[in-house]
Amino acid sequence: MWPDHAIWWQLYPLGFTGAEPSAVPDVVHRLPQLENWLDYAINLGCSGLLLGPIFASETHGYDTIDHFRIDPRLGDEADFDRLVEAAHARGLRIALDGVFNHVARSFPHPEWFRGGFFEGHEHLLALDHSNPEVAQYVGDVLRYWNDRGVDAWRLDAAYAVPPEFWGTVLPRDRDVWYFGEVIHGDYAAYVEKSGLDSVTQYELWKAIWSSLNDRNFFELSYALGRHNALLDTFVPQTFVGNHDVTRLATRLSDERHLAHALAILFIVGGVPSVYAGDEQAFRGLKEERVGGDDAIRPAFPSEPDELASYGWPTYRLHQELIGVRRRHPWLVRARTTVEHLTNTAIALRSAHGDEWVLLLLNVSDADQRFPLADTPVVPANGWKFLTSS
Structure with a gap:
């Protein structure tokens, strides 16, 4: 299946x-700006464009007003069709962000609300997923955009939606990949009950950066054991940023550990994504306040040539590591074993069958010789790959 080869470049269109x-x-035709970045995503090594909310909304896109209309700040349906055509012509898949747990207060069907704000946000009202009209509406939205060429959906706040709901609404008439945003809980059970193809792997995301910051690879080892178990049920959607x-x-x-985090992402099983800007070493702190997402959702220049020069070494690092992934596509379902472990x-x-990739990570301030056959010395805060072929 094509999702086994997918590497997503994720972007947030309203901010981007x-x-x-x-x-x-009034309609402002901004979606065509994204066409200037399609070749950039391909050169990075990605095979799909994972879009944040693009439907008509009040503010940030997650307060939807009309799921059948492109947000006027981005353009119209003709702009969307053109983007899909341009992406598909290059072999890029298109994924949309489906916000079906909650809507804006001005959403035209208040009789569908289940009461109360979503997670305390006074501008977000939760939908009643036990209402057959809600199920019909969500199914109709999915089919409408699938017919316009959509290849995949990220289902926002899926953790707040009863898993059984998805089984009643997901169209299965096309080869469309559905994955849910699940932050905590039993990932495998949610997939089995919902019929989704995948969910977001937040546990691995946290273990990657936390183990590097604390110089405690035991945390990563534990998380990888749990990650392997998930692969018995489904292939998780993996990331180190979104x-x-x-x-x-x-x-x-320690900025020297950026490469370590990326190397882990691209050698473990899963369907990986890169959040636009991370491949250029963008910085940004998320804060729990109004406007607290602005720093992580900035505007981009009109085309890649206008990016600052300092970010391109990180872009090339992504190309190198994604290249490893693409040369070994079986990694999507690989199990990862820990063959040597200390804090640093x-x-x-x-491995998958007879093929394997060995990643050696050293986050200490001294060179490290691993007690494995034919392994080289890894320099301080360095990393190396070995492969079976």
Whole structure:
């Protein structure tokens, strides 16, 4: 299946294109700006564009007003169709962000609300997923955009939606990949009950940056054991950054460990994504306040040539590591075993059948020789790959 080869470049269109912070009456054709970045995503090594909210909303996109209409700040349906055509012509898949747990207060069907604000946000009202009309509406939205060429959906706040709901609404008439945003809980059970193809792997995300900051690879080892178990049920959607969390370059206490985090991401099983800007070492701190996401959702220049020069070495690092992934596509379902472990050094072997990739990570301030056959010395705060082929 095509999702086994997917590597997503995720972007948040409203921020990326510099759209106004709240709804506007007139259509502004900003979606065409994204076409300038399609070749950039391909050169990075990605095979799909994972878009944040693009439907008509009051402010940040997660307060939807109309799921059948492109947000006027971004353009119209013709702009969307053109973007899909341009992406597909290059072999890029398109994924949309489906916000079906909650809507804006001005959503035209207040009789569908289940009462109360979503997670205390007074502008977000939760939908009643036991209402057949809600199920019909969500199914109709999915089919409408699937018919316009959508290849995948990220289902926002899926953790707040009864898993059984998805089984009643997901169209299965096309080869569309559905994954849910699940932050905590039993990932495998949610997939089995919901019929989703995947969910977001937040546990691994946290273990990657936390183990590097604390120089405690035992945390990563534990998380990888749990990650392997998930692969018995489904292939998780993996990441080290997205539109909802502090930028990786800001989160890491030592910038030399950026490569370590990326190397882990691209050798463990899963369907990985790169959040736009992380490949340029963008920085940004998420804060729990009004406007607290602005720093992690900035506007981009009109085309890649206008990016600052300092970020391109990180772009090339991504290319190198994504290249490893693409040369070994079986890694999507690989299990990862820990072959050597200390607080500051770890050897990870990801294998599938007779093929394997061995990743050696050293986050100490001294060179490290791993007690494994034919392994080289890894320099202080360095990393190395070995492969079976």
